[in-house]
Amino acid sequence: MTSTSAIPFLITRPAGKADNLLASLDDDGIAYLYQPLITTAQVGLKTQDIQLLQQADSVIFVSVSAVSCLQSQVDAAVLTAPLFAVGQTTAMALQRWLAREVIVPEDQRSEGLLQLPQLQQVAGKTVAVVRGTAGRELIKQGLVSRGATVRYIQSYKRLPLPLDGALLCQQWQLAGIRCIVATSNEILQQLFSLVPAANQYWLQQCDWILVSPRMQDSALALGIAPENITLAVNANDSALLAAISQLKREY
Template sequence: MTQPLAGRTVLVTRPAHQATALAQKVAAAGGEAFVFPALGIEPVATDRLAEALAYLAGADIAIFISPNAAQFGMAAIRARGDLPDTLRIFAVGPGTARALVEQGVEGVITPDGQDSEAVLALPQLQAVAGRQVVIVRGVGGRALMADTLRARGADVRFMECYRRTCPHADPASLLARWQAGGIDAVTVASAETLHNLATLLGEPGAPLLAATPLFVPHEKIADAARRFGIAHVVATPGGDAGLLDGLVNWFRNKTGSKHE
């Protein structure tokens, strides 16, 4: 039986330390992954997190926004001690929950959904008046989580433990491969990654990016990609497994020539 991604090359744009898992899934399905990180992740120095860490020590709830928040947040927390025993831990999505479990965190609560809205719908976060909440995330990001919990009466602080950057990368080999018809699909996990990719590719890459099917793990990112001018945008289930499912389903439905 032919593997579903046989003969297909998928551009993987995750940060370098997170690209391997998706690349391996693509390869296992018979495809080739072209890894070109279009997002960099840098930790914020622990001494800049002193105020947030002090607040965390007396907090009731901590919400980790992403796998990076789990990795860099827990590194900062463990550098100063550990999580308080009475703290309730929430994760946005199963990928973040898995990252926390890998860090040795137990009792993580996560919804079925992949976004802030799904976490905010959890019954455990409805009656939070008077509770102290720490949202562990990167620098910047959506205000919805904090605004909603404050409206419910919680005192909310951020622990912004990493920052997103645009890598300094030479796109020459990627452009050459793409111009020769060698990139069949693009995956991005955020609108910021898409904008960085476009910046790195420059003018020569613009028509290639616009014409190649783009796979994203959330409808909000898909909307941003459509506004950006991408012709074929596919919103998949969340995480690497969801992106792979989307790729497999797309190419299974393709018949005839490789570049139909």
Template sequence: MTILVTRPSPAGEELVKQLIAQGVSACHTPLISFAPGDALSNLPDYLNNLRPGDLLIAASQHAVYYATDKLLEECHGWPDNIDYLAIGEKTARELEKVTNCPVARPEGREISEQLLKLPQLQYVVGKKVLILRGNGGRPFLAEQLKKRGAEITFCECYQRHPIPYDGEKLYHHWQQMNVNTLVITSGEMLQQLYELVPERYRNWLLSCQLLVVSERLADLANTLGWKHCQIADNADNDALLRALQQI
């Protein structure tokens, strides 16, 4: 058995190293790379438009990294009179480090559904919510907050770009590696992997054991035709390791 990890660097490489250290065969094929987002230059203005008591949500560590670099470049600080939230413990930790403010995060699974249960998001009528994200990220979160009466602004801090591969060559490489388990951490990457493998090899792809990080991702996998899908209890590497040990 070989586990194919598709999450981007450096987290993907770290997970493979952890698996190999446990005696598990694993390989890394990152499906996306990152670059600064188109709206990053607008971030200082977005922050200036926030009022006391408004909210800022960081969707990922990458959003925090790119936002921080831009603010340092512009000599612009983070406001200290708004509420900060993050999806995920590591993202919250990074945001706390750069803002010097407390950051609320969901307990348990690091998903939008859990974030929406936080007290800070229960009454948001008339509040401005700035979401730091990658291109196209977190539409469900924004939709739910709009229904609660919030005014949403997205700041595309970074862009995810598909890494171009030769699907035929990759398939044969994975066959040589005896890949039979796939780790996928976003719907975008799941769709990309599905389309990357040539159709004549798709039965092999769909026969692989799939590990995903949310119910919504599992539903997409089921729609695409996967039969063996397991959901990790979180999206961090520790949770993925625990889930892989049970496969």
């Protein structure tokens, strides 16, 4: 963390997913606090999960955790179908494991994935989505509307870290946090669950960098004003860094 009298940015990406962003912030001299709110734990695969991977017409991975927790349980030879990843970091993890082409959208969100030409004509096809125990419902909805059968393979689960929300909120206020960077609805909701109701007004007054219109809708429902929300172009590190850098210039 860069040393300065005021620390305007709070980064909440899960541990293991924030390293590149934090390194870039350090390089650019942007002060921040880093506080992950959730962690992940592997979920054991069922026999039918392996069969689905073998039989699917396409396999979509939603995160690096989805890849790593599957890799530790499945032989690479099982995966012969075309591979898709929501983001570039996930695609790189797949390529390191399987040494195969992975299709990734320029818009590294569920919305961008659904715009890929390879996923337009999927009627009658079976698509496996490797993910955690919740999330990314938009992908299923979009593909089912095109006639695909979508099946989930849950290779990991998310767990909230045992944190003292009242103490953290006090520390964030004392540090001078002005902007909170949240990259999933789960993280956004967890912040409001952690912080006592009496302190949630402070959360609502902060600036927020979010990564999708769906997150923006959730933020508005939590009482965050639209003028306090910045949507990053993508959910990847470079897009987050660009949004943070722009706000820093405004500060």
